[in-house]
Amino acid sequence: MGALISAWPTLADVARRLDPNGRIARMAEILNQYNEILDDVPWIEGNLPTGHKTTLRASIPSATWRLLNQGIVPIKSQANQVTEGCGMLEAYSEIDYALAQLNGNTPEWRASEDAAVMEGMNQSLAQAMFYGDTSINPERFVGFAPRYYTYSPSATQTSGPQFNVISATASQTTTTNNALTSIWLIGWGEDTVHGIFPKGSKAGLTMEDLGKQTLLDTQSPQGRYEGYRTHFKWDCGICVRDWRYVVRTCNVDVNSLNTTSDSSDTSANILKYMSMMIDKIPPSGRSRLVFYMNQSTRAMLRVKMLTKSNTWLEISDWVQGRQMPRPSLLFQGIPVRRVDQITLTEPRI
Numbered sequence: 001m002g003a004l005i006s007a008w009p010t011l012a013d014v015a016r017r018l019d020p021n022g023r024i025a026r027m028a029e030i031l032n033q034y035n036e037i038l039d040d041v042p043w044i045e046g047n048l049p050t051g052h053k054t055t056l057r058a059s060i061p062s063a064t065w066r067l068l069n070q071g072i073v074p075i076k077s078q079a080n081q082v083t084e085g086c087g088m089l090e091a092y093s094e095i096d097y098a099l100a101q102l103n104g105n106t107p108e109w110r111a112s113e114d115a116a117v118m119e120g121m122n123q124s125l126a127q128a129m130f131y132g133d134t135s136i137n138p139e140r141f142v143g144f145a146p147r148y149y150t151y152s153p154s155a156t157q158t159s160g161p162q163f164n165v166i167s168a169t170a171s172q173t174t175t176t177n178n179a180l181t182s183i184w185l186i187g188w189g190e191d192t193v194h195g196i197f198p199k200g201s202k203a204g205l206t207m208e209d210l211g212k213q214t215l216l217d218t219q220s221p222q223g224r225y226e227g228y229r230t231h232f233k234w235d236c237g238i239c240v241r242d243w244r245y246v247v248r249t250c251n252v253d254v255n256s257l258n259t260t261s262d263s264s265d266t267s268a269n270i271l272k273y274m275s276m277m278i279d280k281i282p283p284s285g286r287s288r289l290v291f292y293m294n295q296s297t298r299a300m301l302r303v304k305m306l307t308k309s310n311t312w313l314e315i316s317d318w319v320q321g322r323q324m325p326r327p328s329l330l331f332q333g334i335p336v337r338r339v340d341q342i343t344l345t346e347p348r349i
Helices: 011-016 097-102 106-131 157-164 270-280 295-306
Strands: 043-045 051-059 078-085 087-096 165-167 180-188 193-197 206-216 224-240 246-253 288-293 313-320 325-331 334-338
Touching (some): 087 106, 097 106, 097 224, 157 165, 157 246, 165 270, 180 295, 246 270, 270 288, 288 295
Parallel strands (some): 043 193
Antiparallel strands (some): 180 246, 325 334
């Protein structure tokens, strides 16, 4: 008998997906997440087969005050080039042909399985956008956290990305408390921050139905059987052309945050930090600003709306999201979006 592998659907999987009438049951996708950043990213084709090379202004020349009969030295600006890489996120879905025929509705069965694969890829991409680190996982791309990983209270604008890192706690001493999270403000735009896909490729997740094929099992020697195969592929990365358009508030204590509006409220003043984050962004109007935070942080932000004196938070009309209708939360007119892949166990920085 061929080996049963957990990655392949079994007869038990078929039984669990049939309703009393023998049809494919409507699936309650309780494992799906909100990763609304995927709805916001503007995607731009890279100029390299493996990513995108962008040119950044490195210095602004200073002009000279001239006296009569005195010349001046010609000046010029300096520029640097940065190459952003893409990662290749892929998956295969394989189903035994005989197993697919048993349920009586092969296309619907395969669609049910494909939906789970795509949700898994969405979660993987959202996780990489914030925490992807090629020094640890070279097959991925560099996310936001490895770029904005240092906090310094004395940082100036010439310090680079660390100038846009704000700490929600006064003490930066090393502790065993890893119940921390971050709030992000990103200014999306063609000249600021955007997603990239390799030159000559397609944007977004592609799904190719490879049809009925002869598949191999894990026996030794390997056995063959007929089955359906679907290939999923998503080549992508992010490009931070202008580091000033990403701001991070780190070290938000999750346990303290849960005391928001209690009599013993010890939570960080996240409204204060969010206001500080907005002022870090250049007032150029070149980008579309969006806040991102985990569900727990966003929930406590909504609790702060109960304070009558708070006039900066508001709920807009119900809007249709990727998965269900829900109200849109705004802070000073900027959308506050939920990303479940922003963890609650970040180390202190």
